[in-house]
Structures are given as C-alpha cells and as structure tokens.
Amino acid sequence: MASPTGCSRIIQIHPTRRCNLRCLHCYSSSGPEERDELAPALLRAALTDAAEAGYNVASFSGGEPLLYTHLREVLDHAHVCGMLTTVTTNGMLLDRRRLRMLDGGADLVAVSLDGKPESHNTIRASKRAFDAMASHLDALRATGIPFGFIFTLTQYNLDELEWVADFALEQGARLLQIHPLEDVGRAQRKMPGERPDAVESAYAYIEALRTQELAGGRMTVQIDLLDRESLEVNASRLFADELREDAQSCPFSELVSPLVIEPDGAVVPIHYGFAREYGLGDLQEASLGELMKRWRLERLNQFRGLCRRVFDEASAQTGLPFFNWYETLGETAARGSSQSTV
C-alpha cells in the first residue's frame, strides 16, 4: 500500500527545539533559547517500535539536530533497527567534528537553502547564514555522504529557484526539495502573506518540472505540491480510500506516514504541530508501540474521515489544481479542533 511518501515509511523525529538560528519561517518556532529535548533512551525505544511497525526511514530535523548531543547514538540505533536515516540541518555547524559524527550515521544530509545569499540570510535572520553554510560544503562532499538542499518557496522567491538549482548542481547535490512556505509557527508572525498562492504554486510546479529536465539524472528535484490529477488516481496514497479490512492488524506504517515525534514527546501524524485531536499521545507517558495500539482503536477512523473529507474537497475545487496536501490536511484538522473546542 502506498502513502504520500511513496514506498518510504517515514518516522520524522524532532529531538530538540534548540537551534543556533531563529529563522523567520520556522514551523516549530525553534531558537537558541529553547531547551526542549527528548531523552535518548526514549527515542531509541521509539525507533525500535517504529521499525517493528514497518517504518524504514528515520528523518531527524529540529530545531537544529546537530545541537542534539545524542544524535549519533540515535542514528546508530536507527541503523541497528534496519532504517535509513536523514538529517536536515541549516548547515552552519557542519564542522569537521560534526561531519565525523555524521559519517556512517546519516544516509542523507539535507541542507536548507532559501535562495541567493542575501535572501537566504534574510529568511534565516543571520548575516552569516549563507557563508557559514557554504564554507562547510566542500568538507561535506568529501565525506561522501549523499546530500541535498531544501528550498522554501514563498510568494516572492520563485525567480531564485534557478540560482538555487545551479548552486546545488555545482556543489554535487543529489536532491533539491522545494517546500512551499506554510503559515505555521514563526512564519505566521514574521512572514504573513508570503505563503505561495495558487498561481505562484502552479508556476513553481512548472519550474520544478523544468528544473528536473535540465538537471537530468544528476539531481532529483522534488516539489511538495500535489496536482489534482495525481490525487484522483492515488486516493490510497493519501489515506482517503476505503479502510482496508486488516486495518487493525496491518503494519502501522501503512496507516500513517510520516509519523512525527515532537521535542516534547508528542506523537502526531503527517507533520509537526498537527492537531492534537488526531495525535497518538505522549511518548513520556506510554511507549510508541502502546500509543499506536490505542490510536488504531480510538482515532484511526477519525483520521481517515479527515483525509477523506480533505480529498473530497480538494477534488471538487475549481481553482488551479496544485496544492500542498500536508498543509491542507493540517489546516483542516486544526480548524476541526478549534471548532470542537469552542
């Protein structure tokens, strides 16, 4: 059975909200003053349960995951569990010591790059962000760890995508991921109105396809937008098809992917900050295996109903057929939550 993440079943882990930056668009409002952090023993146990549930990719993000002192320990544990690992970083702290730590621990490093140096620095709220990140790329390449870049698309920066793609190719990146800005976390206050609208999303979709054609086999270009044509034929990928008969016994990863562990121990489906009404619960109170068991019984149907509702609404829209599935699902879930608490 497919999922929004294809054949990868992803457990996304945010071990800390501590970060050396205070980016304007940060979905988790991370920063230097934050101290939320998950205990490594808790994460190791969760990874073991996740692997048993069929998750095959452990994706570490943050906050800045390089500031999580137990990162190598949990990366190694994910490998022991048979998972692939990815680490998403702003790249500024990729010094030799940390690269040695990642070597053999991370199967892919994703570095944030939000445009030309000036734009990148603005969105990262740091004059040094680009230079510091770029100064570590030679050493990152030398480790042989496959790496890529993640570009946050806004209403105003599509014209910089070409520069970003050229830079990524020059650096030997294998992946360029284009992720539309979401109106969550710090972005709500610091970048209001900068989320790409339907027209800009449509142009971005076109540009992503064009960029992929130019990059050929050298680099994979991925844009986190779904076109409605794909949606129509892939209801199962979006958990919007009929619930399978063995839903109470099939691997949990076939019911939800990505599954997200937040720095306070909350476990939620799909993305960071997803409405708690659909969440699995708190890792500090029960093991991931136990949370999965309860969720299957108590919330699976509710979650599937949400997916189906969003699917039906998206299918019936008359606007341009490109949208961010994750964000649409998250917003609908949040709306439902706020209505039910009124």
Place this chain on the structure above:
Amino acid sequence: MVAKKRSTGSQKLSAKRGSKKAGTGALEKAVAAIDRRKLNHDILIRGIPIPNVIRGSVTVKPSQINTALAPLLAIKGIELKPVRLFPIGVPIIDAIRMQIDGKLRNK
C-alpha cells in the same frame, strides 16, 4: 504615499526570462516541437513583415505542462507575458488551458 506593490517570484521570473536575445526561426521550432508532442493547441505565429509574435493556447493535463512549456521557455529572446492558466473540468479539474502570448525582442 502609496506603497509600491511587491513583484511575485513568477513576475520577476517572467521579466528576467524576457531579457535574453532573440534567436532566428525559434518560434517555428518551438511550435514544431509542440506539434511533435501531439498536444492540443491553437498557437499561431504572427508578425508583418517579420514573424515575431506567438499567441494561442495549449490544453494539457497537469502532468504535461512541462512538455508544453519547455519548448517555449527555451526560445532565446522571447518576452513571454505571464502564462495565464485556466482550469478545465467541473467539478473535477482534469486539464489546464495555458494562454500563451509572447514576442521576440528586437536584436
């Protein structure tokens, strides 16, 4: 004082793409490339005495947008107005009509 409206990324992109120099016969080549891809279009090349304007529409599935636009975007020296996109299909969108309007810059 009226605040200056900020250009979107796609507007800046269109302006930038229009700054390249024109190539000879490029319009015909682009339309031929679209023909070869068997896409439904009514694009015409116009201009007297020199054909330098390309105008019309292509109707494609969303997954074919790149196939349709790539030959046009590759034309050196074309000033393309922002491509207008019309969703087609009620209630389910199953195709997009793209309105193309471009002109080659004078050398």
